[in-house]
Amino acid sequence: MITLGLALPHYDGFFPDPSITGPARTRAALAYAQRAEAAGFHQLWVSDHLWLDPGDGRRRHTPDCWALLAALAASTHTIRLGSLVTPVPLRVPALLAHQVATVSDVAGPRLDVGLGAGWHATEFADAKRPFPPAAARLAAVEEAASTLRTRLGPSAPPLWIGGKRSGILALTARVADGWNMAWDPTPETFSQRHKTLLATAERHRTPGGLPPRSSVGLTTVLGADEEDLRRRWLRLRRWVPAGHLDTISFEHWRRRGLIGTPEQIRARLATWEQLGVDHIVCALGIPFGLFDDDQIELLAAAVQQSDRSPLPQAPSEEEVE
Template structure:
């Protein structure tokens, strides 16, 4: 079971904070450092000092880390034109030496679009499908050839499809709990399918749907990685768990039910239940980015038991 760190910088984190967390995660042996792609805080957080752009942040981290995988959960298709996104991700992949992964979603948070003047179209899922086709198509186009696309939302003509990423194939992550279109998009375009904040039972159901969709598209179901994103709140004892839950404004009982909360032994046991669904990767949502001892505790007492 791979463990990755997943952050929500729009809640209040500057680049220096993210760099500290990413370097700590790298030093402690985590497989990846991922971040959300949002421009507006959610809930009661003050959001200070303000949002950081996901791909600008990842470009910086690409030059200031050396091993850890880097990416988004999820880049919003509403934020960027697909041709521009393909260029950005390819460039950051080259800057990292081939360590980038692209999580791409439809976009859902209307308020951040209103706040920053970003169009929020009604047909978001159709745009996501076309973006996935364009981004992956541009990367697949051989040097010296051109790429064309004539869709409802986007049209490309005689694109040189440059630059190319450092990796032969940048892993693409699709996620969500939709019963039909989401599994189909994963089967067609994704290297990984991610389940955001889903229960064990719901994860099992959705993974089954994606596996069936892969088979229907003539693809081996095991060619996809299946992963979960879950809030982490781990402590050596109940008092430490309670302190960490209070710091992020959450209830311990709720976190035990819906996330990965409790002692290292409790968390290992629950991760095992996710593994039984077919999930092989966990993105640990760390909400208190100043609590690096939390990241270290999980690496010391949870990670070794998941080998």
């Protein structure tokens, strides 16, 4: 059964009120996490960057990924948590394992570790870290996966790897428990990459070994009906930084991700499930942002109207423990 996660908003200004920054930003992220848990979301995902520049020349800063995950682990009870994804060459593997172990102490079995090869060369320079060639970054991901499993032993959290190029897919097939493809792949593109992943996993895994679970990150916007969806689109276009949607038509925009009325959202969920997707990471307007304060509850209510609700009841605290 497909499950839904939330790309948690946690960057400066990536909230319905763009003036929310700094400490208020971190407190808002924790509050939205609790709302998502109450609404029945399966998982919260946190981005791992020092900052992002959405194109308007303003660096949008963020809490540290693993410090925020520790705070989330302490302030939630049943919802799963994960990094999407930690750029491995930006962190020392032994120190990353120490951070993961600390969060796992608090989160227990609710934690997933998302790993990636990194892409933001300017961020690496800002952190005074080398940005090696792609092959070396892939090797670093494999080393980090091995270090985490060796140091944490049987209690090591599931490892997810994010990416879509052939090298990262081959690595995922060999060593990962799960795979994420973001943002907004078409069903056709996902299906092609997924078939490659499964074929590679079949060649490299031990007999009977399960292939990695699959997830996609999708822009998600819900409207009660067509008129409401168009109103929310206009609000999003005014809100999104750097005017990224100014040249895109409503009809073109609505074809992406999980955008539509409740009935349309449920139909798209069914399509992704048929393609073998286990989990969808919902970006409510933009990745790790939230433009519309009621989207969390609207989305939860819409999918729970389906007979095969992808938002199952969260386990009790006793089941988690």
